[in-house]
Amino acid sequence: MPDSRRKMEDDVKPIEDLSRLCLHTITTRPWDIERAIDEYARGGVSGITVWRDALEGRDPRQIGRRVRDAGLSVVSLCRGGFFASSDPTERRRSVDQNLQAIREAAALGAPHVVLVCGADPAQPLEQSREQIADGIGEIAAFASSEGVRLAVEPLHPMYADSRSAINTLEQANDLCERLDHSAVGVAVDVYHLWWDPHLEREIARCGRDGRIIAFHVCDWRTPTRDLLNDRGLMGEGCIPIPRIRGWVETAGFEGYIEVEIFSTKLWKTDQNEFLNRIIQAYRKSV
């Protein structure tokens, strides 16, 4: 790392233990959830974010218990959302699926659900954004009643066609202010947001309002060979992760630091070695 970059990160307090380290089950995708729980616990990881596909055929209540028995915390359920569609039937179905995700989160003991808001290439972004606001508006009260918060995750603009019409933290903050519901906040993911010249300002803004629900890390590789599954391990890329962590902490966030890596390449490696590398990278590059 060049001196200049190191310098900017010098002010951020280094991480000393693993008490805030959380892994997304998708990060070690080849492991089923039972194996992931055991291995994470053995490695000293503190939290787990459960992807819904990992719950298939399981009782979320039992999985939640198993996580806690292993000494881990359930950090989040990933993911709900996908509210935008030019088809009204699809929009109706999406609200139902989100209510179901909230029930699963409550059963699991997950304090929040991450929302990938959705987009439909067949309609203008503005229309998708209205449908997103409507969709979250429809589920917020139920989430509250179940003790679950909803984390709007702005996605990188390269996903604006079909995954999310919310592509900057400013947009996510605007949406939260518009909905003005205590259950609704944001997930700050460095992969999606690192390039944004207004990132520091917008992190401070949602921090002020107590709206930072989650913080996700991984890295941006040069070159990135795939739009979806070529994320890097922290330190492998160009994202100034410690600096962004500093902003998030200055904004009052003290929660888990969630490692969320989609990588065809890393999924092919030995997952125990990969887990060790994640822990080293967490200490060194987060």
Next chain:
Amino acid sequence: MPDSRRKMEDDVKPIEDLSRLCLHTITTRPWDIERAIDEYARGGVSGITVWRDALEGRDPRQIGRRVRDAGLSVVSLCRGGFFASSDPTERRRSVDQNLQAIREAAALGAPHVVLVCGADPAQPLEQSREQIADGIGEIAAFASSEGVRLAVEPLHPMYADSRSAINTLEQANDLCERLDHSAVGVAVDVYHLWWDPHLEREIARCGRDGRIIAFHVCDWRTPTRDLLNDRGLMGEGCIPIPRIRGWVETAGFEGYIEVEIFSTKLWKTDQNEFLNRIIQAYRKSV
């Protein structure tokens, strides 16, 4: 196209002839420049933007003459830039290369050079941005003296690691205001900017200042399979091109509409058929 999307584009005056149609030589990459000039002219295309690789081994003055003799206009030289580097020798070299590009543009008779500003994953984006401002500052007076303008092209955030630290039109506008030089303006490329919620505002802003130098079109495919070379033909994707063209024209731009498509898939097709498809797409979806 769904009614809703069509509706938003209804106000934009349809294009009636090919007098503003310009092709980038890279769009029909399998053709050398001589062939491209002949085929574009035969097809009724009005302008050509010359990529520097197409000039290799040629005298730009002769190519300029050949373009005009064929009844076409030279619209632009593509591309200069790449001012950002953690290596000072590289930065010095990049200024020299840009001066050379300006000389080539003048010889060719191209009224502007497109700038892909550069980024270096080894240094923070802010540092790259300072180097970009310095680099353009160093070449602006020479460009003026050669009668060539410099079009800062904000690139999609997925290129922030290594191609450009200028990723929104707002940033490009800020940069132009900071440099405050009549030679420096912007290139608006729908592929890079379509997702931006502030696009209409920022187009109006640079229009007010007479800074829209170029307008590039192509489309965003779903799914996009490659970060570089999977651009779509206009109408194949989700970008509201007529709508953005409307904003650009409302902002006072009356120049060429430049078709810039990088597509491994389309380069493999018969280029004469592809040229016909481009002309149809231009009439129907721009």
